[in-house]
Amino acid sequence: MTMAHKRSKKRGIQHRRRERRFVPSKTTTSGFGFWGGMAGSLLLGAGVYAAWIRDPAIPYAALMVGAGAALFVLALVLGDVGTAPVRIGDAGVALERGTEFTRIPWCDLKRVYVAKGRLIAQAEDGTTLSLPLRAHSLAAAWLLSETVRRVPEVMDVKPSVVDALPKPDPGDGESVVVQALQVVGRHCAASGEPIQFERDARLCPRCAQVYGRNHVPRKCRTCGADLGEAAVAL
């Protein structure tokens, strides 16, 4: 067997880590997201015309451009127009923005709560992911059930919210390979040593805590899950 062969076989192991991918439901696009975005882009267009194309320029044209752009961005941020796909699985919860991922592993979660119709996952370092409960009801249901199973102490959501969401079903979402799980540069939770290569990292299967491969404890320091053989490579 050649080296290249061996290497590709090793890479195959990485692909065991999977997660569920949820796209927001199209039917619940919020009024503000749609009309705000529309009004913003119209205002922006009118402002551009008034400032640079019309001669003489209208004095408040710059204001129109600014207000139009601000409204457009606000609509993207607040409205479901900008709602991103969500991934939930062994590696934690992640929001997709094109090819960019914002990911919070379970072990880094500090609090999961609801505010203004959105489910918010907040990490120790201040990173927050927020999903609209209506457009992402299935993802929200999964995020809550996985939170209860893996890191129950961070759950800060009323049972009535959970009851209003769909019941998680094993067939939900699209099963995809875990991407963009950043382990290089993290510190082994047992030895404190930085992880220098992805191949040296071992993960807790329950909370995704990271250990150096030579320092895997019997039980996870964060969630108490049995490790040893169960601590899997990426």
Ligand SMILES: [Zn+2]
């Ligand atoms: Zn753990």
